[in-house]
Amino acid sequence: MRHFDNKVAVVTGAGSGIGRALALELARHGSRLALSDIDAGAVADTAGRCEKLGATAVPYQLDVAQRAAVYAHAEDVRAEFGGVNLVVNNAGVALSADVIDMDWDDFDWLMNIDFWGVAHGTKAFLPDVIASGDGHIVNISSVFGLMGIPSQSAYNAAKFAVRGFTEALRQEMRIAGYPVGVTCVHPGGVSTAIAVNARGIPEGVDREKVRRGFELIAMTSPESAAEIILRGVRKNKARVLIGPDARGFDLIPRLLGPHYEDLGVPLYRLGKRVAGRLGVEL
Numbered sequence: 001m002r003h004f005d006n007k008v009a010v011v012t013g014a015g016s017g018i019g020r021a022l023a024l025e026l027a028r029h030g031s032r033l034a035l036s037d038i039d040a041g042a043v044a045d046t047a048g049r050c051e052k053l054g055a056t057a058v059p060y061q062l063d064v065a066q067r068a069a070v071y072a073h074a075e076d077v078r079a080e081f082g083g084v085n086l087v088v089n090n091a092g093v094a095l096s097a098d099v100i101d102m103d104w105d106d107f108d109w110l111m112n113i114d115f116w117g118v119a120h121g122t123k124a125f126l127p128d129v130i131a132s133g134d135g136h137i138v139n140i141s142s143v144f145g146l147m148g149i150p151s152q153s154a155y156n157a158a159k160f161a162v163r164g165f166t167e168a169l170r171q172e173m174r175i176a177g178y179p180v181g182v183t184c185v186h187p188g189g190v191s192t193a194i195a196v197n198a199r200g201i202p203e204g205v206d207r208e209k210v211r212r213g214f215e216l217i218a219m220t221s222p223e224s225a226a227e228i229i230l231r232g233v234r235k236n237k238a239r240v241l242i243g244p245d246a247r248g249f250d251l252i253p254r255l256l257g258p259h260y261e262d263l264g265v266p267l268y269r270l271g272k273r274v275a276g277r278l279g280v281e282l
Helices: 017-028 040-052 067-081 104-114 116-132 153-176 207-217 222-234 244-278
Strands: 008-011 032-037 057-061 086-089 135-140 180-187 239-242
Touching: 008 017, 008 067, 008 116, 017 032, 017 040, 017 086, 017 222, 032 040, 032 067, 040 057, 057 067, 067 116, 086 116, 104 116, 104 153, 116 135, 116 153, 116 180, 135 153, 135 222, 153 180, 180 222, 180 244, 222 239, 239 244
Parallel strands: 008 032, 008 086, 032 057, 086 135, 135 180, 180 239
Antiparallel strands: none
16 A cells, blocks of 8 residues: 555454544545444544544444444445445553452453454454455554553453464465455554553542653654654555554564563563652553
8 A cells, every 4th residue: 555545444453542633634634434433523523533534434333343343334325425444443441450469350441452453353344454455554553562561461361362473464465365455563652541540540649640651651652653664554554563662562572582571570660669759650
């Protein structure tokens, strides 16, 4: 996919963050947009902003964890637009908890959105993307799909799963000779609300401190992330790294193999101590 003009693009989690920035960037490039989010008001606002840029943008309320709802959404998009060229499975949530303390309901909640939401969106739209003759699937993983991080086991599990699922899909498309590019995206810290809205933050913890802590490590804006992702689509890149921190996360396990875990433990403890002195939560 060399350009986005008049292409039909489906973006989940388009009510905020990277999803909203992608929708706006695609609107500037002349795409026709099917935008979804569980927050109906937020995605309607995004669609309105896209329309002000001259794009056709239809908002949909959608819970990507619900398989039947995603397939019904695909039918609605097909009826509205006639086909689909680009799908960005972006919707995601966060959970911070050690394995021993993690609640099963929270674990299921995260996996159902962060992994199953990606699988649902891919499966529901893949026939349309193939039929377009000029299609692309973009699945959002994370730098936590490259390295295991203490207190992030559930998020790691989902994002590693997205990575494996997407890398296998890319090979399948090539083996079958389908005209479909597939890209797995690994954002580092991007200044969105995902951390402050995470589950697993203990009661009594000031979420404003969590927000400030995340801002310390969020090196990339959503707008920059969107530009990098679409540049990766144009180049049909298998893997897109977003931010200098993402390049570090990619390099460390390549150099150290499983021994990166020996480095991770003292670094995690040091980060917690530094954050405490700064009056923020990590």
